Amino acid sequence: MKRVPVREQDPLVRAHNFEEVSYGYNQQEALAEASRCLNCKKPMCMTACPVSVKIPLFISKIVAGDIAAAADVIAQDSSLPAICGRVCPQETQCEGSCILGKKGEPIAIGRLERFVADWSREHSLNETCNENGVPERSGAMQHECVRKEALETEQNDAAQNNCIAVDRKKVAVVGSGPSGLACASDLAKLGYDVTIYESLHKAGGVLVYGIPEFRLPKEKVVAAELENVKKLGVKIITNVVVGKTVTMNWLRENYDAIFLGQGAGLPKFSGIPGEDLNGVSSANEFLTRNNLMGAFKPGAKTPIIAGARAVVIGGGNVAMDAARTALRLGADVTIVYRRSMAELPARAEQVHHAQEEGVKFMMLMAPVEVLGNEKGWVRALRCQKMVLGEPDESGRRKPVPVEGEFVDIETDTVISALGTSPNRLISLATPELEVSKRGTIVANEELATSIPGVYAGGDAVTGAATVILAMGAGRKAAASIHQYLQPATDGGHHNIGFAETGAANRP
Amino acid sequence: MYRIIRKEQLSTVITLFEVEAPLLARAAKPGQFLIVRALEDSERIPLTVCDFNPEKGTVTIVIQTIGASSKELCALEQGDYVCDVVGPLGRPSEFMEQPVEEVRGKSFVFLAGGLGTAPVYPQAKYLHSIGAKVDVILGAKTERLVILEKEMAGVCDNLYICTDDGSKGFKGLVTGKLEELIGSGRQYDTAVAIGPMIMMKFATLSARKFNLPIIVSMNTLMVDGTGMCGACRLTVDGQTKFACVDGPEFDGYKVDFDGAMRRLGIYRSKEMEANEAYEQAKAARDHKCRIGIGE
Known part of the structure; x- marks a missing residue:
């Protein structure tokens, strides 16, 4: 039996709108797809999942028609299933390890996860705490939604009162992106008093400013997941830049433990001449204007310029997001990448979607200069042709310049998507926080930093990676923080940062 | 909220x-x-x-x-x-990070252009409070655009007002007043210019004539203001800097003002459209319909 295809918006139509590309499975399609699962004794998919979602189990619940139970299984390991089902690189994780993939097509685990998560949202399943502070699902599990309604009226306060916990120690979480949200959810479920500090005016981090609407709907999906986190009793305070508005010391004085999940937000530029010309921007700026500030909406107050022609430099997911966004804003878009299609680091689905929509790909091109007109605006991007040489340390074949072969690609805008590095706002203001040469926060296996009681995870530690890895790190840090905050028999703390546990633990 | x-x-x-x-x-x-x-x-x-x-x-x-x-x-x-x-x-002014005893003994001259008077105020206030010598040259197009005059007078040793049209104080630009003061023997350790970029560019040129170190505050385009977008990048001493995290204050001698002014205009056409739309919407709101009143 073949994999059940997912219904998608027509490429020619969606190239002009910001609606979600994929419609997702309906229950019938999900059932058909789920019934292909072999329910392996040793599920490789689960091993390949960074947060070890019990995949065969939740799929078996779909087969049994008990979607609420499937949601429950996923919720044990993942805080943001509607998001992960959409943006995880399943082809290199769960689906990449599915035994069915050896001969045919793997189970569409991502689509099934999305189906379950969307179904529970539409059927008002929400995780809350009961009177004893034990997390539970109200709604279909107990076939009643009373608690949810009660919570809606009194919101956070009510949720907190419901979670009269074993331990009301306070934890501050810095950043409301995937790692922060995952960490905060887990800690709230354990009964801690959790406050997330977000520097922007809207919570969600990269889920809001980075990933575009057509891949991850903001109101329907992200806002709903954030609402679920708040219902666990987590407080989210926006407009606080840790390191500026408040210091790490202030947080340490006011909280029992801290999790740093501020991400890797600084855009890298290539340093080629002409990068300061008008019309050159980082993908971060372009996407933030479009996604966070809603520049694509009619009557939006934040301006954005895609031009009639746009060139995007880079081959990752952010490059695809920027290219597909520029396309939807009306530009004729070309992606330039210095290796070939085979080495594109973006998800296969994204590349496929971009091609379907009409984004052009010029491979084996290394930008050497942005050319401007007399007014200081971009006129063209000059690239040097490349060929693939021997594999480099990443295992991918290294691009080698072809002597004297240059191409000028005429364009109105250049969007640079060359990756990001960690923001040093916090580390510069906190000298005792150890950072690597690249600026990433140094954390040990337990994700403890050089400051006792301060943990870190996600892109801030690893450098730019994926939503699911950040989420996994957030959950891991939550477990470590819980361990750290457990009252020890001698009255002190169990685990006191790696300063005390020694450097041997450092990755 | x-x-x-x-x-x-x-x-x-x-x-x-x-x-x-x-x-x-x-x-x-x-x-x-x-x-x-x-x-x-x-x-x-x-x-x-x-x-x-x-x-x-x-x-x-x-x-x-x-x-x-x-x-x-x-x-x-x-x-x-x-x-x-x-x-x-952004970063606080350089003198905020220097020892008070050191700053106290210095003599500052501020060149405030129009709205730039506002950010000059807390700087002058702090320096004046620790006992440093502070002169402020406050420039505006015309008298009615001179702001915070009284407040400023309370936090400096000498306040000089300049207007382009001579409707108040010195007739001319802040740079003219600065050159006049230095020409008459006034000595300063540091100048700080805050105002429109064009004014800061010329303030820097004037300061250079007297080898007077000058700090400028770069009001670039910005989105997040935390180093995330790079919209505020400018060239300082041949290097790309982000005004939001590396600045907003920089050594005026090292700033590429022409590049920065050019970048300031990136969204000008969009801004004009937005302004027009705003005015139209406002006119529609404020419009009192008189049809049928029969006057």
């Missing part, structure tokens, strides 16, 4: 707001800026901090109505709420 506890019209086009933002008020230092969003769908606009009161938990900002976003903000009234206020952002 951040409540406006005081609104004052400093001139027809310049408005002062005192806004409740306790964490920000406690952390703010001279030289830093903040970002505001007037309404739920507004743009993020960077503004320099004019004053801050940690005890009261308020910050003071001064805005000139130029485009749609500033008009939207200035339309708010006392008691209204500003949707978002975040900061302090």
Whole structure:
């Protein structure tokens, strides 16, 4: 039996709108797809999942028609299933390890996860705490939604009162992106008093400013997941830049433990001449204007310029997001990448979607200069042709310049998507926080930093990676923080940062 | 939401707001800026901090109505709420990080151009309070655009007002006054110029004539203000810097003003469209229909 295809918006139509590309499975399609699962004794998919979602189990619940139970299984390991089902690189994780993939097509685990998560949202399943502070699902599990309604009226306060916990120690979480949200959810479920500090005016981090609407709907999906986190009793305070508005010391004085999940937000530029010309921007700026500030909406107050022609430099997911966004804003878009299609680091689905929509790909091109007109605006991007040489340390074949072969690609805008590095706002203001040469926060296996009681995870530690890895790190840090905050028999703390546990633990 | 506890019209086009933002008020230092969003769908606009009161938990900002976003903000009234206020952002002025004893013995001259008077105020106030010598040259197009004159007079040794049309004080530019003062034997250790980029560019050229070190505050385009987008990048000493995290204050001698001024115009056509749309919407709102009144 073949994999059940997912219904998608027509490429020619969606190239002009910001609606979600994929419609997702309906229950019938999900059932058909789920019934292909072999329910392996040793599920490789689960091993390949960074947060070890019990995949065969939740799929078996779909087969049994008990979607609420499937949601429950996923919720044990993942805080943001509607998001992960959409943006995880399943082809290199769960689906990449599915035994069915050896001969045919793997189970569409991502689509099934999305189906379950969307179904529970539409059927008002929400995780809350009961009177004893034990997390539970109200709604279909107990076939009643009373608690949810009660919570809606009194919101956070009510949720907190419901979670009269074993331990009301306070934890501050810095950043409301995937790692922060995952960490905060887990800690709230354990009964801690959790406050997330977000520097922007809207919570969600990269889920809001980075990933575009057509891949991850903001109101329907992200806002709903954030609402679920708040219902666990987590407080989210926006407009606080840790390191500026408040210091790490202030947080340490006011909280029992801290999790740093501020991400890797600084855009890298290539340093080629002409990068300061008008019309050159980082993908971060372009996407933030479009996604966070809603520049694509009619009557939006934040301006954005895609031009009639746009060139995007880079081959990752952010490059695809920027290219597909520029396309939807009306530009004729070309992606330039210095290796070939085979080495594109973006998800296969994204590349496929971009091609379907009409984004052009010029491979084996290394930008050497942005050319401007007399007014200081971009006129063209000059690239040097490349060929693939021997594999480099990443295992991918290294691009080698072809002597004297240059191409000028005429364009109105250049969007640079060359990756990001960690923001040093916090580390510069906190000298005792150890950072690597690249600026990433140094954390040990337990994700403890050089400051006792301060943990870190996600892109801030690893450098730019994926939503699911950040989420996994957030959950891991939550477990470590819980361990750290457990009252020890001698009255002190169990685990006191790696300063005390020694450097041997450092990755 | 951040409540406006005081609104004052400093001139027809310049408005002062005192806004409740306790964490920000406690952390703010001279030289830093903040970002505001007037309404739920507004743009993020960077503004320099004019004053801050940690005890009261308020910050003071001064805005000139130029485009749609500033008009939207200035339309708010006392008691209204500003949707978002975040900061302090950027680095404090260099002298804030130097030992007080050292700074105390120095002589500063501030060149404040128009709205730039607002960010000069907290700097002069601090320096004056620690006993440093502070002269302020305050420039504006015309008398009615001179702002914060009384406040400024209280935090400096000498205040010189210049207007382009001579309607008040010295007739001419701030640079003219600076050159006149130095020419008459006045000595300064450091100049600080804050105002439109073109004014800071010429202030730097004047300072150079006297080998006078000069600090400028770069009011570039910005989105997040925390180093995330790079919209505010400018060239300083041949290197790309982000005004939001590396600045906003830089050594004037090293700044590429022409490049920075060019980048300031990136969205000009969009800004003009937005302004037109704002004015039309406002006209439609304010329009009192008289059809059928039969006068």
